[in-house]
Amino acid sequence: MAWAALLLLTLPATVLAADPSPTAAAGGDPRSAGEGPGLVGDPAWAIGIVVAIAVVSLLLTLSYVRATAGRSTDPSG
Numbered sequence: 001m002a003w004a005a006l007l008l009l010t011l012p013a014t015v016l017a018a019d020p021s022p023t024a025a026a027g028g029d030p031r032s033a034g035e036g037p038g039l040v041g042d043p044a045w046a047i048g049i050v051v052a053i054a055v056v057s058l059l060l061t062l063s064y065v066r067a068t069a070g071r072s073t074d075p076s077g
Helices: 002-015 043-067
Strands: none
Touching: none
């Protein structure tokens, strides 16, 4: 019980120890070349990859459905 009481008293103090105010970073956003926050990478390339994956999965699904469409669970026919 003493251990649990100690955790209940010290854990919130540990969590609240960080300073919530923003820090003044020199030079602004380090991910960009000084123009402020923006897109990192090439969004057109990423969208193209997602569309390509969607088309390939659609074609594979349609070919699987087409290949297995003639099967039935009825043994007589």
